[in-house]
Amino acid sequence: SQQGEEDPQALSIQEGENATMNCSYKTSINNLQWYRQNSGRGLVHLILIRSNEREKHSGRLRVTLDTSKKSSSLLITASRAADTASYFCATDQSSGDKLTFGTGTRLAVRP
Amino acid sequence: DVKVTQSSRYLVKRTGEKVFLECVQDMDHENMFWYRQDPGLGLRLIYFSYDVKMKEKGDIPEGYSVSREKKERFSLILESASTNQTSMYLCASSFYVRGNTEAFFGQGTRLTVV
Numbered sequence: 757s758q759q760g761e762e763d764p765q766a767l768s769i770q771e772g773e774n775a776t777m778n779c780s781y782k783t784s785i786n787n788l789q790w791y792r793q794n795s796g797r798g799l800v801h802l803i804l805i806r807s808n809e810r811e812k813h814s815g816r817l818r819v820t821l822d823t824s825k826k827s828s829s830l831l832i833t834a835s836r837a838a839d840t841a842s843y844f845c846a847t848d849q850s851s852g853d854k855l856t857f858g859t860g861t862r863l864a865v866r867p
Numbered sequence: 868d869v870k871v872t873q874s875s876r877y878l879v880k881r882t883g884e885k886v887f888l889e890c891v892q893d894m895d896h897e898n899m900f901w902y903r904q905d906p907g908l909g910l911r912l913i914y915f916s917y918d919v920k921m922k923e924k925g926d927i928p929e930g931y932s933v934s935r936e937k938k939e940r941f942s943l944i945l946e947s948a949s950t951n952q953t954s955m956y957l958c959a960s961s962f963y964v965r966g967n968t969e970a971f972f973g974q975g976t977r978l979t980v981v
Binding site: 789797798799801806844855860 | 871898900902907908909910911912915925955957959961967968969970971972973974975977
């Protein structure tokens with residue numbers, strides 16, 4: 757079963773704009789992670805936020821976590837054409853260290 | 868850098884064939900995973916392993932088995948391939964550090980069963 761659901765499924769923006777993606781999950785978690793996947797490739801880890809954290813930054817990435825609402829958001833600021841990819845949230849549930857992924861958001865950044 | 872290597876990028880197999888997908892990691896990770904990825908369904912966990920000779924079923928284990936004889940290698944086996952197993956298969960490995968499990972992925976194997 758899918759733990760995470762990303763929203764929107766697809767997003768198209770102009771270069772320089774900000775992109776926001778949301779993720780909702782169902783059960784208690786140790787942490788929530790965001791991954792990026794370029795077309796036809798494996799996933800690359802972007803950022804991890806622990807369950808006791810509310811916000812985290814890494815370069816142009818900003819992640820928030822609201823455990824009361826079981827939701828997270830990923831903000832990419834000043835987007836570039838090279839940010840075009842699919843983005844997935846993944847949760848590391850309290851019961852173990854396997855990761856459960858959502859269905860992903862496809863981001864297209866127009867030059 | 869951690870490297871997770873899957874033996875093939877593309878595979879075409881016939882219905883009924885026994886198929887082996889191999890995955891090797893070089894970071895001495897305890898955990899290894901096999902996912903399949905299908906459009907609109909995201910990544911779904913097939914099997915995972917916490918240690919050599921240990922395996923646990925994921926969400927969709929039917930039609931698959933796995934083997935972990937050595938720590939660095941995790942094999943996914945399709946006992947009798949069927950067309951509904953046409954998919955992208957992704958292997959991952961992870962370490963476990965104070966409750967935080969970052970996964971490292973291979974480049975994926977796109978399997979077509981005809």
